[in-house]
Amino acid sequence: MCGIVCYIGKRDATPILLEGLRRLEYRGYDSAGIAVTGGEQPYLVKTVGKVSELERRVAEVKPAGTCGIAHTRWATHGRPSEANAHPHTGCHGKIYLVHNGIIENYQEIKDDLIQKGHRFHSETDTEVLVHLIEENFRDDLESALKKALSRVQGTFGIALFHTDDPTKIVLARRGSPLILGIGRNEYLAASDVNALIRYTNKVITLNDNELAVLSAGDYSISDFQDRKVERQTETIEWPAQSADKKGFEHFMLKEIFEQPEAVQNALRGRIVDGEGVSRLGGLDSVTERLKSIKKLIFVSCGTSFHACLLGRYTFEKLTDLSVEVDLASEFRYRNLMLDEKTAIIALSQSGETADTLAAVREAKRKGALCLGLVNVVGSTIAKETDAGVYNHAGPEIGVASTKVFLSQCVILNLIALLIGRYQRLSLTEGLLITRALKELPALIDKILKNAPRVEEIAREYARYENFLFLGRLYNYPIALEGALKLKEISYVHAEGYAAGEMKHGPISLIDPDFPTIALAPRDSTYDKMINNIQEIKARDGKVIAVATQGDEGIAHHVDRVIYVPQTIDILQPLLNTVPLQLFAYYVARARSCAIDKPRNLAKSVTVE
Numbered sequence: 163m164c165g166i167v168c169y170i171g172k173r174d175a176t177p178i179l180l181e182g183l184r185r186l187e188y189r190g191y192d193s194a195g196i197a198v199t200g201g202e203q204p205y206l207v208k209t210v211g212k213v214s215e216l217e218r219r220v221a222e223v224k225p226a227g228t229c230g231i232a233h234t235r236w237a238t239h240g241r242p243s244e245a246n247a248h249p250h251t252g253c254h255g256k257i258y259l260v261h262n263g264i265i266e267n268y269q270e271i272k273d274d275l276i277q278k279g280h281r282f283h284s285e286t287d288t289e290v291l292v293h294l295i296e297e298n299f300r301d302d303l304e305s306a307l308k309k310a311l312s313r314v315q316g317t318f319g320i321a322l323f324h325t326d327d328p329t330k331i332v333l334a335r336r337g338s339p340l341i342l343g344i345g346r347n348e349y350l351a352a353s354d355v356n357a358l359i360r361y362t363n364k365v366i367t368l369n370d371n372e373l374a375v376l377s378a379g380d381y382s383i384s385d386f387q388d389r390k391v392e393r394q395t396e397t398i399e400w401p402a403q404s405a406d407k408k409g410f411e412h413f414m415l416k417e418i419f420e421q422p423e424a425v426q427n428a429l430r431g432r433i434v435d436g437e438g439v440s441r442l443g444g445l446d447s448v449t450e451r452l453k454s455i456k457k458l459i460f461v462s463c464g465t466s467f468h469a470c471l472l473g474r475y476t477f478e479k480l481t482d483l484s485v486e487v488d489l490a491s492e493f494r495y496r497n498l499m500l501d502e503k504t505a506i507i508a509l510s511q512s513g514e515t516a517d518t519l520a521a522v523r524e525a526k527r528k529g530a531l532c533l534g535l536v537n538v539v540g541s542t543i544a545k546e547t548d549a550g551v552y553n554h555a556g557p558e559i560g561v562a563s564t565k566v567f568l569s570q571c572v573i574l575n576l577i578a579l580l581i582g583r584y585q586r587l588s589l590t591e592g593l594l595i596t597r598a599l600k601e602l603p604a605l606i607d608k609i610l611k612n613a614p615r616v617e618e619i620a621r622e623y624a625r626y627e628n629f630l631f632l633g634r635l636y637n638y639p640i641a642l643e644g645a646l647k648l649k650e651i652s653y654v655h656a657e658g659y660a661a662g663e664m665k666h667g668p669i670s671l672i673d674p675d676f677p678t679i680a681l682a683p684r685d686s687t688y689d690k691m692i693n694n695i696q697e698i699k700a701r702d703g704k705v706i707a708v709a710t711q712g713d714e715g716i717a718h719h720v721d722r723v724i725y726v727p728q729t730i731d732i733l734q735p736l737l738n739t740v741p742l743q744l745f746a747y748y749v750a751r752a753r754s755c756a757i758d759k760p761r762n763l764a765k766s767v768t769v770e
């Protein structure tokens with residue numbers, strides 16, 4: 163989704179801003195732009211398409227200046243075009259502004275400004291902001307911004323400068339992230355910490371309804387009522403190079419291969435040896451309240467939602483809680499009875515997903531305990547939940563979530579263990595699970611060594627346009643996840659189904675051109691899965707099975723087998739996920755798709 167980068171200091175702003183934009187490319191965008199001042203004269207360049215095209219155009223201008231703002235846009239109001247790309251400027255061409263978020267009452271403000279003589283050049287909601295600020299400007303940018311924002315409904319992360327005063331950039335936030343990067347005699351700001359870590363690891367996150375002023379030698383933060391805000395800097399632990407590909411062709415592949423480490427990081431220091439229980443520092447403050455909880459609701463979107471679906475089975479097996487799962491976009495509009503005996507767990511890699519954040523706010527309003535399971539430290543969901551656990555999976559750059567999904571599934575096991583051991587879960591069962599959790603990184607490593615076999619099968623099947631993914635019980639959410647991975651990066655139609663549902667509809671799709679990927683581990687559902695496979699074969703459907711290492715017999719029923727080592731039933735789906743991620747990756751590669759930045763998708767979905 164849209165990205166913002168700003169720089170003010172003594173250096174030439176342009177290369178720093180362009181590098182920042184490159185580091186935001188993974189979020190998904192369709193146009194980009196940059197405005198710089200503080201040199202001989204201000205310049206503004208906007209392009210449709212890639213940041214590399216913007217760089218080419220900027221090089222023609224030979225710009226200089228020490229103060230600048232830049233943006234990648236993901237179209238919401240108005241198609242991708244140069245006119246709609248940010249930065250936007252007003253009628254006098256003195257104020258330049260970039261904006262993430264949505265201005266809901268933009269039409270009413272626009273009509274009013276047109277009456278007052280303003281001329282608009284884009285179809286965006288953002289352009290009204292810069293005209294409104296211009297309308298309110300006397301001699302002070304902060305006052306004009308605050309006055310303008312008092313009329314605005316919606317969400318925003320905004321950065322702007324005035325060419326008459328190239329010594330400052332002003333920022334404001336409501337509902338759309340902005341992080342300040344604190345350097346030596348220079349300051350940066352961005353909507354995503356990845357744009358900053360090359361230059362500084364000292365950051366400050368702006369809160370909603372706060373405004374910041376950056377200059378080359380100083381910065382200040384205040385609220386919209388002019389009250390000064392003092393905030394400590396935080397240190398980001400991610401090394402700058404963790405946002406590089408480390409020799410892999412794509413971030414997605416690198417992240418798939420980082421999964422043993424991501425799982426290790428999710429577990430590190432979180433298992434109490436010999437007691438079959440976990441230790442989660444982030445939940446310490448709510449331990450007593452957790453003991454009184456009767457109902458748990460998972461909320462999230464996309465891949466994180468699939469982790470929640472698996473979490474439901476895990477919690478039902480290990481705890482006495484009644485468990486519900488809901489898509490955040492549905493949950494927030496339901497008429498739910500939530501009280502102090504209910505907890506919600508919001509899962510989000512980015513910690514910024516608009517629907518998940520809205521669900522958290524709704525649950526808080528109704529008195530539920532709100533927990534977060536988030537990867538991005540300091541993100542809005544991490545801040546707004548009552549307590550929570552971090553994934554510590556490192557930055558996930560590929561748009562398709564992989565390593566964070568496995569990390570989420572591992573941590574849900576840890577949370578279930580923590581609660582379950584207060585309830586019915588025995589020491590013996592607890593020990594069995596903690597032992598199996600610790601073995602996961604080595605088992606995932608083994609699966610990754612088999613990647614060439616998955617690649618071979620993926621190349622063979624890359625020409626098909628439709629796939630069915632089937633799984634039962636713990637593997638049903640993995641069938642959904644496998645289908646999502648394939649469709650989002652290879653643009654192949656794929657449906658995930660609970661295998662038991664096959665006869666209730668999807669079986670009519672089966673023919674020689676509609677292959678099925680069947681998750682058929684040697685667990686309690688094995689015989690039923692074999693029945694489903696036979697039903698598909700009886701209709702000339704092709705079947706690729708993901709099966710347990712050593713199950714030679716299954717090869718007689720299917721066309722291809724991908725073997726996976728065995729673990730306990732509740733953790734088997736985590737292992738089964740890995741070949742499906744690899745399959746999606748290699749199909750997309752064979753079809754020459756833009757794997758890390760699939761069309762129309764954004765890494766962090768900050769609009770409803």
Ligand code: F6R
Pocket residue numbers: 463464465466467509510511512513514515518561562563564646647650765766767
């Ligand atoms: C799919 C994918 C998305 C995200 C979804 C939620 O591979 O990555 O479906 O899972 O947009 O994002 P987060 O977890 O950041 O809330």
